[in-house]
Amino acid sequence: SNGEDAGAANITQQEYDTNGRLVLRQVKKGVKDFAFSRTLGEGSYSTVVLGTDRQTLKEYAVKILDKKHIIKEKKIKYVNIERDTLNRLIEHPGIVRLYYTFQDNASLYYVLDIASGGELLAVLKKIGSFNEECTRFYGAQIVCAIEHMHDRGVIHRDLKPENVLLDDQMHIKITDFGTAKLLPDPRDATAPQGEQNFVNPEQEESNRARSFVGTAEYVSPELLRDKHACKSSDLWAFGCMIYQLLAGRPPFKASNEYQTFQKIVNLEYEFPPGFPHAAKDLVERLLVLDPQRRLSIEHIKNHEFFDGVKFGRSLWRLKAPRLM
Ligand code: ADE
Numbered sequence: 659s660n661g662e663d664a665g666a667a668n669i670t671q672q673e674y675d676t677n678g679r680l681v682l683r684q685v686k687k688g689v690k691d692f693a694f695s696r697t698l699g700e701g702s703y704s705t706v707v708l709g710t711d712r713q714t715l716k717e718y719a720v721k722i723l724d725k726k727h728i729i730k731e732k733k734i735k736y737v738n739i740e741r742d743t744l745n746r747l748i749e750h751p752g753i754v755r756l757y758y759t760f761q762d763n764a765s766l767y768y769v770l771d772i773a774s775g776g777e778l779l780a781v782l783k784k785i786g787s788f789n790e791e792c793t794r795f796y797g798a799q800i801v802c803a804i805e806h807m808h809d810r811g812v813i814h815r816d817l818k819p820e821n822v823l824l825d826d827q828m829h830i831k832i833t834d835f836g837t838a839k840l841l842p843d844p845r846d847a848t849a850p851q852g853e854q855n856f857v858n859p860e861q862e863e864s865n866r867a868r869s870f871v872g873t874a875e876y877v878s879p880e881l882l883r884d885k886h887a888c889k890s891s892d893l894w895a896f897g898c899m900i901y902q903l904l905a906g907r908p909p910f911k912a913s914n915e916y917q918t919f920q921k922i923v924n925l926e927y928e929f930p931p932g933f934p935h936a937a938k939d940l941v942e943r944l945l946v947l948d949p950q951r952r953l954s955i956e957h958i959k960n961h962e963f964f965d966g967v968k969f970g971r972s973l974w975r976l977k978a979p980r981l982m
Pocket of ligand 1: 698717774
């Protein structure tokens, strides 16, 4: 059964300290180790709640997924993908980190970095559009996080300003890997982490292929044409985001999904007057129908739009620009 006890706290391991004294170290956190307070967000299968570690008082965003609902909606595969993906991407400042997972009879719990600045989309809506400096700063951090994902064999497949969260320093943290695609990890020949999969107690769900992954406005033309997403599909979405940060709206938007898809496959979009020249050139080299002809991450980092940006760890020590 999946019904690992809710109180699966206090699983301890015996160890000896440097003085030879026996110490008991807790190896697995459980529901009882956290005090849950306010709701931070709600998704279709989950609720994100503020959780405080009772021992350390460190705050986390705890994503609580309802098992019954996930089974009913046949989303089991995706919650396991999300966990496996996050486990592969730890240790990057631009990606929400997964600290612990546990479960009780009703729910799965994913203990994540808290991003107290909320969604990039909300910030953008509040001020309308970003200037070039802010777009460069957030764009650079997003590219850096995408590079890390791709280097570790993860395609996000649903990049959009709602899935870019901001921490207390107003630095980005990419979230929502529930629709990610996991490629064999080029850097890791070892077997999976041995984490126990959440499985349907009735029967394993079918591997029914979904016709559509992602959000209409950011979906790539290759996914619409061939039902196939690749790493550069994330770079299409990145191009849409750069456009949106500067223009205040995504490049492809219509009154319904079908018309949005038509615009995408026909590359039907326009730049508003005054759109900065270098940014226009970057977007035009990303919003390219043929995924193989889109700018690579290396070329994006060297593009004129990012002139003066030092990519690398120092990017995450910079003070965020004042939003305007
Ligand atoms: N809402 C969803 N995920 C969140 C997170 N990691 N931090 C804060 N709010 C969230």
